[in-house]
Amino acid sequence: MLRTRVIPCLLLKDKSLVKTVKFKEYNYIGDAVNTVRIFNELEVDELMFLDIFASKENRKINFKILQNIANECFMPLSYGGNISSLDDAKRVFEIGFEKVVINSNAYKNLKLIEEISNYFGVQSVVGSIDIKKTFFGGDNIYSHHGKKKQKNDIVQWAKQLESAGTGELLITSIDNDGTWDGYDVNLIRSITSSVQVPVIANGGCGSLEHITDVVKNGNASACAVGSMVVYQKKGMGVLINFPSRERLKKALS
Incomplete structure (x- = not known):
């Protein structure tokens, strides 16, 4: 069984970091490289960077900022944002990232995941699904940073991503994103009970209790x-921080 990981998920917009609320409004957080330096000092185990506008705006990957991040970072890195080919993935890995996160481009080309997974191994690919509730309480998948509705069934799509070669799944609740109200535990549990690969819960974390809840009741492998x-x-200002290992250990015990 994997040790539960707690992963800062940092959102890139151009060269800066931002934080969204429900995938809509966003606030400026700071410089990406300086933030990495702080997380180095805090001894974070892993970092995830997502360029949230790359697919929506069909922009090329900003390899320069990724190189700057990798040069400063002491821990494993993952990146997502308009990775559309094996060559894109190769370049991201050459820079120093360990994993790529695939979301929007998988809907039009599921073989992209197969190609990357076959070349680098399943541990190198994270399949990402963004989910939003309907007015009647159901769930829909959205891509392109919440702008494009997909017709796929959530559980079936998770299974397809698993079969295609993803080593883990990142499941994000759009409704909970940036709310501090906790993860959508029922959503996470519906995925973890249907696939064999580890599931990373995302969207809504505001306390260590929320981490405990989604791990124990949603069976998430990572947060x-x-x-x-x-x-x-x-409601307060920017402060890059991370819980101590002692607090995390207690929350996950």
């Missing part, structure tokens, strides 16, 4: 955290 590690508290 992505955003607002909690870039702000002092809800």
Whole structure:
């Protein structure tokens, strides 16, 4: 069984970091490289960077900022944002990243995941699914940073990503994103009970109790955290932080 990981999920917009709320509004957080330096000092185990506008705006990957990040970072890195070919993935890995996160481009080309997975191994690919509730309480998948609705069934799509060669899945609740109200535990549990690969819960974490909840009741293998590690508290200013190992150990015991 994998040790539960708590992963800062940092959102890139151009050269800067931002934080969204429900994939809509966003606030400036700071310089990406300086933030990496702080997380180095805090001895974070892993970092995830997502360029949230790359696919929506069909922009090329900013390899320069990724290189700057990799040059400063002491821990494993993953990157997502308009990776559309094996060559894109090769370049990201050559820079120094260990994993790529595939979301929007998988819907039009599922073989992209197969190609990357076959070349680098399943541990190198994270399949990402963004989910938003309907007015009647159902769930829909959205791509391109929440702008394009997909017709795929959530559980079936998770299974397809698993079959294609993803080593783990990143499941994000759009409704919970940036709210500090906790993860969508029922959503996470519906995925973890249907696939064999590890599932990373994302969207809504505001406390260690939320991490405990989604791990114990949603069976998440890892937790992505955003607002909690870039702000002092809800409604307060930017402060890059991370829980101590002692606090995390207690929360996950």
